[in-house]
Structures are given as C-alpha cells and as structure tokens.
Amino acid sequence: MLTITSLAATKVQEFLDQNGRPAAGLRVRVVGGGCSGFQYQLALDDAASDGDQVFEQNGVKLFVDPRSALYLDGTEIDYVDDLMGAGFKFNNPNATGSCGCGESFQV
Numbered sequence: 001m002l003t004i005t006s007l008a009a010t011k012v013q014e015f016l017d018q019n020g021r022p023a024a025g026l027r028v029r030v031v032g033g034g035c036s037g038f039q040y041q042l043a044l045d046d047a048a049s050d051g052d053q054v055f056e057q058n059g060v061k062l063f064v065d066p067r068s069a070l071y072l073d074g075t076e077i078d079y080v081d082d083l084m085g086a087g088f089k090f091n092n093p094n095a096t097g098s099c100g101c102g103e104s105f106q107v
Contacts, residue, residue, distance in 0.1 A: 001055065001073065001074065002028060002053075002055050002062055002064055002069075002072050002073075002075050002076075002077070003055075003057060003075070003076045003077070004026075004055075004057050004058060004060055004062060004076070004077045004078075005058070005076065005077065005078045005079065006058045007078065007079045008077050008078050008079040008088060009057065009058030009059060009060040010058075010079075011079045011088075012026050012060045013059060013060060015044075016044065019044065021044055021046070023046070024044045024045060024046050024061075025044075025045055025046075025047075025048075025054075025060065025061030025062060025063050026042060026043075026044065026045070026060060026061070026062050026063070027041075027042070027043045027044070027045040027062075027063045027064075028040065028041075028042060028062055028063070028064050028068065028072065028077070029041040029042075029043070029064075029065060029068045030067070030068040030071040030072060038071065040088075040090050042088065045063050048063045049063070049065065051065065051066050052064060052065055052066075053066070053069050062077075071092070071094055072092065072094075073094065074092070074093045074094065075090055075091065075092040075093070075094070076090075076091040077089070077090055077091075078090075078091060
C-alpha cells in the first residue's frame with residue numbers, strides 16, 4: 001500500500017487547483033534511470049488506467065501501475081521544505097540504497 005502524508009496531500013491538492021484540475025489524481029511511477037537505477041515519477045492523471053491500484057488518502061487519489069506497485073509497497077510520500085529545498089520525499093522501505101542527491105534508488 002502507498003500512503004501520502006497530510007502535508008504532501010495538501011501540496012498536491014494546491015497544485016491540482018492551480019492547474020484547474022481539482023478532480024484529477026496523482027500518478028506515481030517507478031522508472032529506470034538515475035545514478036542508482038530507479039527513480040520516482042509523478043504526474044497528474046484524470047483517471048486510473050486498466051490494472052492500476054487506486055488509493056485515496058487525505059482527499060487525494062493516487063494511481064499506481066502494477067509494475068511500479070512492486071517497488072512502492074509500504075512507501076510513504078511526504079513533502080519537505082528545508083534548507084536543501086522543497087519537494088516530495090519518498091520513504092520507501094524497499095530501497096536498499098539511494099544516490100547522494102536522493103533522486104534515485106536501488107532495490
């Protein structure tokens with residue numbers, strides 16, 4: 001299961017509202033790339049695709065394709081705003097390592 005914190009959900013909802021898509025959801029994918037092998041990809045999507053897992057938490061819909069779900073099980077999406085910058089942070093218990101910048105991971 002994929003979870004999203006209330007702060008991250010608020011940021012997603014703000015972004016959806018700013019883009020005139022308040023009913024859309026957040027597609028969360030794992031794709032090959034980055035210096036550690038895999039990276040997260042976020043996109044707005046109006047509806048789930050066939051086979052997607054759909055989660056709704058804190059007022060935000062999350063869409064996850066079957067392949068990405070294998071890597072995201074138990075992951076929490078949070079939002080951080082600190083001296084290093086602001087953005088979404090993935091707390092993934094399946095990751096065995098990550099790159100120095102935190103943009104990619106390995107399993």
